Each structure stands twice: as C-alpha cells, then as structure tokens.
Amino acid sequence: MPKTDYLNDPRAPKANSLVVAVTVFVQDDVGRVLLIRRSDNRLWALPGGAQDLGESTAQAARREVEEETGLHVELTGVSGIYSDPGHVIAYDDGEVRQELAICLRARPIGGALRTSDESSEVKWVEPETIEELPIHPSMLLRIRHGLKDDTPYLG
Numbered sequence: 001m002p003k004t005d006y007l008n009d010p011r012a013p014k015a016n017s018l019v020v021a022v023t024v025f026v027q028d029d030v031g032r033v034l035l036i037r038r039s040d041n042r043l044w045a046l047p048g049g050a051q052d053l054g055e056s057t058a059q060a061a062r063r064e065v066e067e068e069t070g071l072h073v074e075l076t077g078v079s080g081i082y083s084d085p086g087h088v089i090a091y092d093d094g095e096v097r098q099e100l101a102i103c104l105r106a107r108p109i110g111g112a113l114r115t116s117d118e119s120s121e122v123k124w125v126e127p128e129t130i131e132e133l134p135i136h137p138s139m140l141l142r143i144r145h146g147l148k149d150d151t152p153y154l155g
Contacts, residue, residue: 003040005136008086015088015098022061023048023103023139025079025146026071028124033143034108035133036068037121044125044133046103046142049118061104069122070114073106079146080153087138103142103153 006012023046026034035044047068051060058075065073082101090096113122125133127147131140145153 002092004090005041005138006088006090007084007136007138012088013090013096015085015096017095017097019097019099020051020057021049021099021101022051022057022064023101023142024061024065024073024075024106025103025142026065026073026106026108027146028108032124032126033130033146034065034069034071035123035125035130036119039118039120041136042120042134043139044135045139046146047119048101048103057102058104061102061106065106066111068116068119070111070116071108072110074109075104075106077105078152079103079105080142080155082138082142082153082155084138084155101142103146105146 025046036047038045047065049064051057061075065071080103085098088096088098115122130143
C-alpha cells in the first residue's frame with residue numbers, strides 16, 4: 001500500500017485516524033545502524049510499523065524488526081516518543097494517519113539479514129553516511145535522536 005509522508009506541509013490532507021506505531025533503533029557492536037529501504041515509498045527508515053491489537057509495544061517492536069529484517073533483537077530502552085500532529089501519513093486507500101510512534105533502542109541477538117515484502121533492502125549503515133541516503137525528515141529526526149544516546153525525546 002503506497003504511502004506519502006507529510007511534515008508541516010500546508011497541502012497535507014487532514015488526518016482521519018490515530019495509530020500507535022513502533023520504530024526500532026538497532027545498533028550493532030561497532031555502532032552501525034540497521035536500516036531498511038521501504039517497499040512502499042522507496043525511502044530508508046528504521047524498522048517498524050503499527051502495533052497490533054493483543055500485543056504489547058515491546059512485542060510489536062521485536063515482531064516488526066524480525067518481519068522486516070530477519071534479525072532478532074533485545075530491547076534496551078526508549079529513544080523517543082513522536083506524536084507531532086504536523087506529521088501525517090496518507091495511504092492510497094484513503095487513510096491519513098497521525099501516529100503515536102514509540103522509538104525503542106535494541107541490539108541484535110540473532111537471525112540473519114534478509115528482505116521482506118515491506119523491505120526491498122536491509123543493511124547496516126555507518127552513522128556518518130546515514131544523511132547521504134534518501135530518508136524522510138521525520139525518520140531522520142528519530143535516527144539523530146537514537147545516535148545521541150541520551151534522555152529520550154518527547155515530542
């Protein structure tokens with residue numbers, strides 16, 4: 001389902017749903033960041049997605065990382081909480097969502113990198129090269145906060 005992200009864009013459609021979502025900032029032992037190239041918009045992003053009914057935020061985070069990357073992770077903390085009403089995501093089915101996104105920190109503990117229906121590429125990226133990739137500003141903000149490794153962002 002193709003999507004378009006809008007950030008503080010006066011031409012953005014009005015949100016018609018609020019969705020709880022997770023993103024996961026995964027770093028390996030040498031400091032590289034796990035990124036996926038999303039199949040729906042071709043942009044690079046942290047793994048993540050909507051939390052399903054009947055699962056906890058932690059379960060959703062581990063599930064999304066495994067589904068999109070093939071890796072198993074151990075969650076280690078909270079990087080930030082993102083709820084900016086100026087960031088909306090429009091889907092081709094008419095849904096326009098505002099997300100309450102919780103970004104968790106994690107480290108890999110198993111599995112093997114692979115793509116999925118949601119990720120056309122998966123790779124470890126050196127922090128100094130991240131900004132060279134096509135990444136939506138809302139996702140880049142989460143990555144920058146993850147790289148700071150300090151007090152969780154609340155916004």
